[in-house]
Amino acid sequence: MPPNASLQRRERTTIEDVAFAAGVSVATVSRALRGLPNVAEPTRERIEKIASELDYRADPAASRLAAGRSRSVAVAVPLLDGWYFAHVLAGAEAVFAEAGYDTIIVSVGAQGQGRHVLEAAGPIHRRVDGLICVDLSLTDEELRRMRSERMEVVYVGRDNANIPCLGIDDVEVGRLATTHLIDLGHRRIGIINGDAHDHEDDVVGFVVPHNRQMGYELAHRDAGLPVDLALFVPGYFTIEGGYEAMIRLLDLPEPPTAVFSFSDEMAFGALWAARERGIDVPGDLSLVGVDDHDVSKLLDLTTVHQDVDEHGARAARTMIDLLAGVEIARERQNSPIRLIERGTTSPPRT
Amino acid sequence: MPPNASLQRRERTTIEDVAFAAGVSVATVSRALRGLPNVAEPTRERIEKIASELDYRADPAASRLAAGRSRSVAVAVPLLDGWYFAHVLAGAEAVFAEAGYDTIIVSVGAQGQGRHVLEAAGPIHRRVDGLICVDLSLTDEELRRMRSERMEVVYVGRDNANIPCLGIDDVEVGRLATTHLIDLGHRRIGIINGDAHDHEDDVVGFVVPHNRQMGYELAHRDAGLPVDLALFVPGYFTIEGGYEAMIRLLDLPEPPTAVFSFSDEMAFGALWAARERGIDVPGDLSLVGVDDHDVSKLLDLTTVHQDVDEHGARAARTMIDLLAGVEIARERQNSPIRLIERGTTSPPRT
DNA sequence: GTGAAAGCGCTAACAC
DNA sequence: GTGTTAGCGCTTTCAC
Numbered sequence: 044m045p046p047n048a049s050l051q052r053r054e055r056t057t058i059e060d061v062a063f064a065a066g067v068s069v070a071t072v073s074r075a076l077r078g079l080p081n082v083a084e085p086t087r088e089r090i091e092k093i094a095s096e097l098d099y100r101a102d103p104a105a106s107r108l109a110a111g112r113s114r115s116v117a118v119a120v121p122l123l124d125g126w127y128f129a130h131v132l133a134g135a136e137a138v139f140a141e142a143g144y145d146t147i148i149v150s151v152g153a154q155g156q157g158r159h160v161l162e163a164a165g166p167i168h169r170r171v172d173g174l175i176c177v178d179l180s181l182t183d184e185e186l187r188r189m190r191s192e193r194m195e196v197v198y199v200g201r202d203n204a205n206i207p208c209l210g211i212d213d214v215e216v217g218r219l220a221t222t223h224l225i226d227l228g229h230r231r232i233g234i235i236n237g238d239a240h241d242h243e244d245d246v247v248g249f250v251v252p253h254n255r256q257m258g259y260e261l262a263h264r265d266a267g268l269p270v271d272l273a274l275f276v277p278g279y280f281t282i283e284g285g286y287e288a289m290i291r292l293l294d295l296p297e298p299p300t301a302v303f304s305f306s307d308e309m310a311f312g313a314l315w316a317a318r319e320r321g322i323d324v325p326g327d328l329s330l331v332g333v334d335d336h337d338v339s340k341l342l343d344l345t346t347v348h349q350d351v352d353e354h355g356a357r358a359a360r361t362m363i364d365l366l367a368g369v370e371i372a373r374e375r376q377n378s379p380i381r382l383i384e385r386g387t388t389s390p391p392r393t
Numbered sequence: 394m395p396p397n398a399s400l401q402r403r404e405r406t407t408i409e410d411v412a413f414a415a416g417v418s419v420a421t422v423s424r425a426l427r428g429l430p431n432v433a434e435p436t437r438e439r440i441e442k443i444a445s446e447l448d449y450r451a452d453p454a455a456s457r458l459a460a461g462r463s464r465s466v467a468v469a470v471p472l473l474d475g476w477y478f479a480h481v482l483a484g485a486e487a488v489f490a491e492a493g494y495d496t497i498i499v500s501v502g503a504q505g506q507g508r509h510v511l512e513a514a515g516p517i518h519r520r521v522d523g524l525i526c527v528d529l530s531l532t533d534e535e536l537r538r539m540r541s542e543r544m545e546v547v548y549v550g551r552d553n554a555n556i557p558c559l560g561i562d563d564v565e566v567g568r569l570a571t572t573h574l575i576d577l578g579h580r581r582i583g584i585i586n587g588d589a590h591d592h593e594d595d596v597v598g599f600v601v602p603h604n605r606q607m608g609y610e611l612a613h614r615d616a617g618l619p620v621d622l623a624l625f626v627p628g629y630f631t632i633e634g635g636y637e638a639m640i641r642l643l644d645l646p647e648p649p650t651a652v653f654s655f656s657d658e659m660a661f662g663a664l665w666a667a668r669e670r671g672i673d674v675p676g677d678l679s680l681v682g683v684d685d686h687d688v689s690k691l692l693d694l695t696t697v698h699q700d701v702d703e704h705g706a707r708a709a710r711t712m713i714d715l716l717a718g719v720e721i722a723r724e725r726q727n728s729p730i731r732l733i734e735r736g737t738t739s740p741p742r743t
Numbered sequence: 744g745t746g747a748a749a750g751c752g753c754t755a756a757c758a759c
Numbered sequence: 760g761t762g763t764t765a766g767c768g769c770t771t772t773c774a775c
Binding site (some may be wrong): 140308315 | 452454455457463479483500632658661662665687688690702
């Protein structure tokens, strides 16, 4: 039997201390502090005053155990140190903190697992109320399990019927960037893609690169131009990948006069490759990216702007509503985008 | 009395289910699964097999409540979306995940509070076993409270006696960068600092800018050169701040021929300002940063390299040791640094 | 509107 | 080496 001498000074303030000091039962304290009904206003005020004097806050573990809710959510990202993911996370964290939720991070890529082997991580097991997947998708099996454990899911980037998805209209992104280049007079436009096999390996829908490419194709169709698949190279959404991709494009027998990079970071790498090869941008080659990364204006990169922090914030708000039982739109919500014309695009040299 | 009909199928697997299936008591299951001694090997194997078949994992809330340990730690950062912080976080998260710890993030800046009003956040209250402060310090009062609640603290960047601190030798950073410029022949070297009031507002020791500046001064002293305080301007560790700072330096009656920026991101802003003003780098002005940011090689920026991911990883390992009761070095641990000479530094135009 | 008491699912004495 | 059992600090019926 563990010692529990009642004379011993408690190390931490418990709900019982508050109840004792307020001359009420623990049940009333619990109700009062959580803003539940059925507490007389004077009683509530007294309890709140005492609780704050005693610097009391409910033990989250005890509360989770009794109530089954943890007031914390997990945000899963493929890479933690990518610009995009850091910003989504920052946006989400700010909203969650404000609402009193803890944000726990799960970096899927870092654990060396496949891209959507998420559950294997396991830290979210009974530890969080919900999960935000950033450019990551769950298998049907995983989704079923989440549902059975009463955890909510919100997607950022990817699409999935029945769960709330936030992002941008990636088809429009592709169309906007491509149309800009076509309007300038370009006819051979390269693409720096994500993964070469995005379409095949991912039934659940990594739509981002796919849709941007679709926008590219639609822009070409609308302009009556042919699409040359040889101009599509993978850049893996990294600076290095963008560098490699640009090298490949420049080594083509008939290189493009303009390149549409699916992210600014890949565009940075592309810019680097161009400089190394002595290619003048935009004189010899135009380049447009996506994101409007912090350093893009520095590099004077033409790009499609999106408000990434806001994606995270909206995802967090959606999650909070979901958890509160508020009815929310189940279809995809897109944030506005706009083309920012800077110095890396110009008409082709004739 | 809550209904608890024993015939009703349980929604989740509990330790009791495992105990029943294995024909042992819950205590044995608990011991076996946590690798505690005093469990016969065959028994342990049987239990482990059954647990995995039943896909059982201990409920963290129950476990935390009973044991008083949550197997989760908080990482507090001033800004979540800064390159440095994202990388420290990434490094730490990877190690924690590997060790089975959850990482919860606390963005102090985002909550609009002062820089070291950390406890006000409160999500760490009884929720985590430890706290990693990245370029953030706790007041003595906060530290006392952390200790009384048996939470461990590790610092990254800042210094504090009695708690483990990880970082780099910032005096050496300052000396390295400055000596490089002096060796090239520069005699008027500007500094893009952090906050103008770092020294005053922070008794607990925001040593980073202070020490880099000290290194700068030591390098000058060693070279027998005077130090001109007019050349010190704040850049607030942001791209925009670096831009403003460079403008101020260029507007000086007697502008510097070289600038030492305390971070690469501020150097990016400085580069931008220089370009806007038509200043040739490194022809008219040399520039050296600190960090070796992902895009620094792209901008061909001379900088002092540090392995930021590794800082986070080491902090995490230190925390895990601390939590495990392993004796660890209490004094500051510095990671190696090195100067990377690239294209933004050259001898001054005579 | 308030109180009593039964758990939530574990861990840690202690007994055997 | 294993079982028994008393909590951990809350929330939530249900009774009053």
